[in-house]
Every structure is written in structure tokens, then in C-alpha cells.
Amino acid sequence: MAEMPLFSTPSTFAAREAFAHKPRGLVDKVMSVTEAVRRFIHNGDYLATGGFGTNRIPTAVCHEILRQGIQNLSFAGHTATHDFQILCAGNLMGRGQTLRRVDAAYIVGLEARGLSPHARRVMESGTVEVVEWSNYTLALRYTAAAMGVPFLPTHSLLGTDTYTHSAARAVTCPFTGEKLAAVPALYPDVAVIHVHEADRFGNCRLRGPSVADWDLARAARRLIITCERLIPDDAIRQHPHLTVIPFFCVDAVCEVPFGSYPGNMPDEYFSDEDHLKLWLEVERDPHAFRQFLEDHIYGVRDFTEYLERCGGLRRLQTLRRREFQLPHSDLAS
Amino acid sequence: MDYTATELMICCASRELEDGKTAAIGTGLPCAAAMLAQRLHAPNLVILFEAGGVAPLLPTMPVSVGDSTTIHRAVMATSMADVMQFCQRGLVDYTFLSGAQIDPYGNLNSTYIGGSHLKPQVRLPGSGGANDLASFCWRTLIIIKHDRRKFVPKLDFLTTPGYLTGPGAREAAGLPPQTGPYRVITDLAVLDFHPVSKRMRLCSVHPGVTLEQVQAATGFPLEIHEQLQTTAPPTPHELELLRQQVDPQRYLLNRN
Numbered sequence: 001m002a003e004m005p006l007f008s009t010p011s012t013f014a015a016r017e018a019f020a021h022k023p024r025g026l027v028d029k030v031m032s033v034t035e036a037v038r039r040f041i042h043n044g045d046y047l048a049t050g051g052f053g054t055n056r057i058p059t060a061v062c063h064e065i066l067r068q069g070i071q072n073l074s075f076a077g078h079t080a081t082h083d084f085q086i087l088c089a090g091n092l093m094g095r096g097q098t099l100r101r102v103d104a105a106y107i108v109g110l111e112a113r114g115l116s117p118h119a120r121r122v123m124e125s126g127t128v129e130v131v132e133w134s135n136y137t138l139a140l141r142y143t144a145a146a147m148g149v150p151f152l153p154t155h156s157l158l159g160t161d162t163y164t165h166s167a168a169r170a171v172t173c174p175f176t177g178e179k180l181a182a183v184p185a186l187y188p189d190v191a192v193i194h195v196h197e198a199d200r201f202g203n204c205r206l207r208g209p210s211v212a213d214w215d216l217a218r219a220a221r222r223l224i225i226t227c228e229r230l231i232p233d234d235a236i237r238q239h240p241h242l243t244v245i246p247f248f249c250v251d252a253v254c255e256v257p258f259g260s261y262p263g264n265m266p267d268e269y270f271s272d273e274d275h276l277k278l279w280l281e282v283e284r285d286p287h288a289f290r291q292f293l294e295d296h297i298y299g300v301r302d303f304t305e306y307l308e309r310c311g312g313l314r315r316l317q318t319l320r321r322r323e324f325q326l327p328h329s330d331l332a333s
Numbered sequence: 334m335d336y337t338a339t340e341l342m343i344c345c346a347s348r349e350l351e352d353g354k355t356a357a358i359g360t361g362l363p364c365a366a367a368m369l370a371q372r373l374h375a376p377n378l379v380i381l382f383e384a385g386g387v388a389p390l391l392p393t394m395p396v397s398v399g400d401s402t403t404i405h406r407a408v409m410a411t412s413m414a415d416v417m418q419f420c421q422r423g424l425v426d427y428t429f430l431s432g433a434q435i436d437p438y439g440n441l442n443s444t445y446i447g448g449s450h451l452k453p454q455v456r457l458p459g460s461g462g463a464n465d466l467a468s469f470c471w472r473t474l475i476i477i478k479h480d481r482r483k484f485v486p487k488l489d490f491l492t493t494p495g496y497l498t499g500p501g502a503r504e505a506a507g508l509p510p511q512t513g514p515y516r517v518i519t520d521l522a523v524l525d526f527h528p529v530s531k532r533m534r535l536c537s538v539h540p541g542v543t544l545e546q547v548q549a550a551t552g553f554p555l556e557i558h559e560q561l562q563t564t565a566p567p568t569p570h571e572l573e574l575l576r577q578q579v580d581p582q583r584y585l586l587n588r589n
Contacts, residue, residue: 052384052399052413079384079399079461109458111397112360112584119456126452132444135383136417136465143414155421156465159506160440161491165450170507179507209385209399210412264400266410273396323401325392 004131004167007074007101008046010141010150010184018187018221022248028200029253033226033303036252037064040222041190044100046074048142048186048220050193050213053081054110054263054271056206058194058226060256060303062086065098067298072100076188077107078138078212082263085110085279088119089293091127093286101129103186105138113276118283132165133157133183139212141186145219153180191220194259195245196268198225199233202250205242208266217245226256228268256303258316270322275310336567338520339586340575341539343369344567345518346429346476355379356427357420357466360398361585362476363429368394368579369571381425383462385411394580398462417462420469423509428466429474433457434488437532437553438502439475439495439514441467442488450490463493468508472515479519484551496531522547523564527556537562 031039041047041061051057062083065073069090077084084107090098099122107130108119122128133141137156144152153171157163158181171182193213195206204225206213217223225245230253236243258265262272262279282292300306307316339362346366350356352375358367367380368391379388384399389407397403404410419425432441443463447454467473473495477483495514497503504510517524517533521542527534534556538547540563548555567575580586 052397054397055384055399055401077459081397104459106458106461108456113396115457123456124448124453130451132459134460134464135413135462136421139412139414139417155507155509156417156468158468158494158508159497159503160464160494161488162444162460162464162493165444165490181507207410208401208404209382209410211384211399212413214412215414264397266401266404270401271396 004165005129006167006184007103007131008187010186012148012150012185015145015187015221024248026201026247029202029250030200030230031252031254033060033064033254033256036224036254037061037068040224040251041065041070043071045189048076048078048188048191048216049080049083050191050211050216051260051263052209052211053079053083054276055260056194056208056265057083057260057263058192059086059261059263060226060254060259061192061224063297063303063306066090069095070098071096073098074101075099076138076186077102077104079106079135081110082276084108085116085119088116088122091122092125093290093293097127099128103133103138104130105133105135110276110280114280116280116283118289131167132162134162137166137168137183139215141183142212142215142219144183144185145187146215150185151182153182155180157181186219188220190222190224191216192224192226193217194226196228197231198227198253199231199236200253201233201247202245202253203233203236203243203247204245206244210244214244217249222251223249224252224254225250226254226259228257228259228265230255258307259303261307261316262310268323269316269319272310272315272319334569334572336572337586339588340567340572341564342476342518342520343575344571345523345564346474347373349474349516350375350378350427353377354426355381355424356429357381357383357416357425357470358429359431360395362431364394365579365585366429369575372574372578373571381416381419383413383416385413385416387411387416394584417465417469420466423471425470427472427474428470429476430463430467430493431475431477432493434483434485435475435477435517436485436488436495438497438499439473439517439526439533440488440491440497441475441493441495442490444490444492446489460492467493471512473513474515475517477517477519479521479547479550481550481552484553486553496526500529500531521550530556532556534558535561537564539564540566
């Protein structure tokens, strides 16, 4: 069996060294997405995104990574669907190679919507190193990192090609003699998570499924938060039980209303299925896709301009209505 | 009453889900089956979604196992690890999966077809939650279209465990005892696994389908149940709920 590589060290002590130097101050971290990406995401970093593919995803940061031409990232493909699709646009399109290595639990597909033609081209080209995982084992790797231990055991993966193409190792339980798979801690260099609310220091609230973000926020060496809205820090202190991520885990706070678009944001707006379908269609033809990226990402200044290109507030109001299962009104037209 | 192969598949699948049980469900056909079961014989079916939705009352078909419908009137929105750990602890009775290829032992491939791992002909999503769910849940239900390209003697990649190489193999690998694939529901038949050989076994053929047709659409020899049956067709009530409440937009029902 070929040993599959680890794209980042699971060493707790190496991670502690990084966490030792993380600023603890209660300081204002509000900045633009452009500045956050410039300061905290570097060529060759290991990147992880929060949410679940088309749900509560940090779309604005994924776009900005393309605009700034960041290269050679390693990436955690943890139900990475539209986020992965965006990052793949930085490969094989004449702008270098955004993705170099991928830990894959779920990539290339957009669930019931089908497979991304361009993500397939990228992952079938032989230019991206890939190691297989499953959704739980990749989440468990964040849990191990969040706990500050180098691995955790699970009864998953065993007996399959997913196991032999992962970097997990078989271990025997010292108490019961059971055979388990040990999965290594994953400390991303940088994680990006989109939440509902944050204060200027980075205390965060979110609603809906938390997916793996509680652990991911704690596992990441650097953490960029994008939020639907900034809230006063006094609101955080009045309801501390609502806080999911504390400020000292966070390096940057960017207010990005509708920041999960075209994805779903629980309690805010539903996914724009028409726009996601457009992505899948336009990717079939590389020329059309290049023009689409020019129109929607490279040729716009920021995420607000992207939203305007996609129909702006009128479109977003329709998606808000859909989220609450309200009947469609003529606002949609 | 007229019905399509897809409608029959969904009805067969929903009949397998018992009331008061727990089931970890994926999007598409499994979701339609669970929604139909909730509206018929299993109003207390606890549906779990791997992104963190627990016991929703599904209003419409989700497009993603993490979208807002998966927490509609749910009892909890939690984390993926929490849901997967319900499964790992033995609290989840069923999971409902699909794949691009299936072999005689109910192992599934959803990683790649052809070529090599680094340079595949067709790259597919990978495990997602499938490997975890099929490892942990007591019974794995599989819903898949029946043809020789899908029912293969050997998978290009074994993404998700069925009975692996046969009797005792799951236990030897370290997977939890007494778990494994339970039913395979296709557009031609319903199959289970022989209790001794753990190989796929034909239980019932759908109305108008012959045993020979099923075998011809399968790339390996099937075991045949001693009491081979004909699948009961969808009832008018099943069809009415399916068409009017489960999939009124016909996202799945038109996919034939």
C-alpha cells in the first residue's frame, strides 16, 4: 500500500508554537475582504473553508483569492461544492495554479445539482495531489486539532480504498483491543468562516447546522470571519451563551452582507439555484467560462459588485422570501 | 394506475423505513423515500442529515443535505460530528445511500471511474459522508439504477464498505458488528444479501420485469431468493402523496 502524504503536520507542539504567538488583545479587527486576504492568506498555505458547500460559505473570500492570484494552496475538501468550484477556477485557466493539494472528503460535485465540469477537468488533469477522507474523518481531524491532540480514533474508513488512499493509520485500542483508524489532527494555516453576526473583536454567532465550524475555528492557525452583519460588542456580553467563536481565535472580521450568496444562509436567504445552474452550464466551454469569470469575478472590484451583476437587492429579496417559504411576489420579476 | 420506474423505486424504498426508527438520509431519491414514509406509515421517523439537521419535518425536497429545509421544524441544528457520532454510538438504524458502482457484496464506488487515482477518467465527489454512515449505521439501504455498468464484479475504487470481501470481512476490518448493507432497491428489482455468503440476492422483481432481465442488467451472478416475489406496485395513495406533496415540481419524478 502506497503511503499517502500528510499535507500539514499533526504535531500539537508545532501548533502550540503558532498559537503562543497569536494576539490576545481585545482589538478592533474589522477590515475589508481585500485586506484580510492580503494579510492572512499566503501562497502555499493550507486553507479550509467553513459551512457546507453551498450553505453558509465565505464566497467573498474565495473570489478574492482568485482576484489576488494566490497560488499553490492546500485545501480541505470537506463537502466543498461551490467553494471548491470557485477555487478550481484558479487552475487550468491561464492564471497559474490556485490549488496544488486537496484532502478530499467531498469535491467536484454540487450534491443534487450534478458535477462541476471545470472542477472535474482540474481533478482529472493529474496536476493536483489528492488524498481521500470522508466527511466525518475530516471533521474529526479538526476536532483533534481543536482539542490539541495529534490524532483521534474512529470506527470509520476501515477496510476500504478510501482508507488506503487516506493518511489514516490503523491502531489498536489499549483497553478493548478493538481495531480503529487513527486520523491525524488538521491545523489549517488559515480558515475562513461565514457567520450571521460578529462584533468588531471577532466574537461570533451563527444559526443553523454548525457543520464542523466550532472545531475548525479552534483548529486554524489564522481565522478570517466574514459576517452578515456586525453587532455591538455589548450585545455579545449580554448573551454570552450565543457565542460560538471567541474573539481570540479570530484575526480578521469582514462585514459581507449576503456573503454566502449564491449559497444558502439559514434564517436569511435561500440558495440561488438559477445562478448555480449557470455556473455548471458555462463551465462546459472553457472560453465561455473565462468570459464568465471576467464578468463576475476578475472584472469586478468586490463582492458587492458581484451581487449587483447577479441581480442585486431585487434578486436577494426573492431569495429571502424563498428562505421563509413565502409565496413569490412580483418583486421577483 | 400508471406509474414510472422512479416512482416505484421511491415507493419500495419508503416501505423499508419503519416508524419510530432513525435514519441518516442523503438528497435525491433517499430523501423522497423518507418524506413519503413520513406521510404514510412512519410519521415518527427521525430523519438525520449529516450537516447537522435532526428530526426535521421536511416541507419540500432539499437540494443539499445542509440547506435550510433540513432543519425545517427540526428538534435541533447541530454539528456534523454530533450526527456522525449518533451513528457511531449505534443510535441510528438506517442510512440510505447511492453510488456510481456497486459490487456483489454491496460495496460502493463514488470516487472515480477509469484511469488512476491521480489521473482518473471521471472524478466523482468521493465518500462525502457515505463511508462513515455505511460503517456506523445498523442497516444500509442502497438505491441505484440497474445496469451492467453500475452492477460490476469489481469496483474501480471501493469508497464505501458493504460486506467488503464476504463473510466476516467487516468484523475483521474493525467495523462495528452486525452492521452492513440490507437492501438494494433498483428500477428493476429489490435485492438483499444472502445471510451466509453475504452476496447480493434477488428478492422481488418489479411488475412486468423478468428474472432474466434483472440478471442481464447485472455484471455478476445473482443469488436468487427461494421465495422470489413480484414487487407490489405503488398504491394510488402512495402515488398521490408522492406527486402532490413529496415532489410536486417533479425534480426527481421527471428524471427518467
